[in-house]
Amino acid sequence: MERGEYGTPEKRRRRRCLIVTVVAVLLLIVIIAIVLGLTLRKNTDTFTSTFTARCEKFEGYDCEKVWGAFEEAYVGRDPCKVPPGAYDPFIAAAPLKPACNRMMFWSKTKDVVHDFTEKKDCFITVEDTLMGNVVDGLTWCGKEGSTETFTTGCPGWTDCENNTVRSFWNRVSTAFADAACGDVSAMLNGSIDTPFHPKSIFASIEMKRFHPSTVKSLNVVLVTQKSTVTNCTNASLKDLQKELAEGIKYSCKEVAETQIQECGSNPDIACGACW
Numbered sequence: 001m002e003r004g005e006y007g008t009p010e011k012r013r014r015r016r017c018l019i020v021t022v023v024a025v026l027l028l029i030v031i032i033a034i035v036l037g038l039t040l041r042k043n044t045d046t047f048t049s050t051f052t053a054r055c056e057k058f059e060g061y062d063c064e065k066v067w068g069a070f071e072e073a074y075v076g077r078d079p080c081k082v083p084p085g086a087y088d089p090f091i092a093a094a095p096l097k098p099a100c101n102r103m104m105f106w107s108k109t110k111d112v113v114h115d116f117t118e119k120k121d122c123f124i125t126v127e128d129t130l131m132g133n134v135v136d137g138l139t140w141c142g143k144e145g146s147t148e149t150f151t152t153g154c155p156g157w158t159d160c161e162n163n164t165v166r167s168f169w170n171r172v173s174t175a176f177a178d179a180a181c182g183d184v185s186a187m188l189n190g191s192i193d194t195p196f197h198p199k200s201i202f203a204s205i206e207m208k209r210f211h212p213s214t215v216k217s218l219n220v221v222l223v224t225q226k227s228t229v230t231n232c233t234n235a236s237l238k239d240l241q242k243e244l245a246e247g248i249k250y251s252c253k254e255v256a257e258t259q260i261q262e263c264g265s266n267p268d269i270a271c272g273a274c275w
């Protein structure tokens, strides 16, 4: 049998086979890298467009500037090393509009309070302001050495103290509480043992910042259900009164969740008549 320059036909066939395999594997790696890159890019783009679309619903803000200031807080950073102060430029770019006597704080009543504020223009929660609304319900973080915004694989709320999302809500809640003025409301949950929980944002951050020079009163709306386990005499609400700065009046009212829902759906009932 004739032997060519590059060995037997069998060897040449094997070599060709090997080359084809190597090229195919390389091609596959390149395709995977491109798809991965595009997916990550899409991740950032989807997050940016959600943020921007929500921002544009508010009048009088420069949404490009707001986005830039927001991104600056966490992009390229270890997602466990974003302190609340990193969001200072964002807070400055999205200033709160005055809402004395209309500010509503809450703890463990997220759905009922927002259902109410969305339907009836009586109160404003931080999630109804631009600064809270743009990322309400979202998860995001950055990564060292990357310019992307990731929406998966981010540390959870309790995974580390200074995580991207937790620091955001701490910072935004601080700003919202600092702006509190006049008669302030708080919707707390009457179906749990500790409606005023010391570890909650409301107890640990917001209430501590109410100042008698600007806040006249704190009016607790304790949301009750059939399964209600507590009322306004609850021990944690006694703690709340002790912690409330001197000079700020306090009231507490037990209100059935159904009453809040009905009032929210009835445009004929005035704000002051809901409870």
Ligand code: APR
Binding pocket: 104, 105, 106, 107, 108, 109, 110, 125, 126, 156, 157, 158, 169, 173, 176, 199, 200, 201, 202, 203, 206
């Ligand atoms: N994991 C993820 N998110 C959490 C977690 C957690 N373990 N704990 C709290 N959060 C976020 C969620 O967005 C949740 O809906 O904080 C929100 C409020 O948590 P609550 O325990 O219900 O209440 P609280 O901690 O008192 O915070 C509410 O902070 O958002 C501001 O002004 C707002 O007054 C309100 C207060």
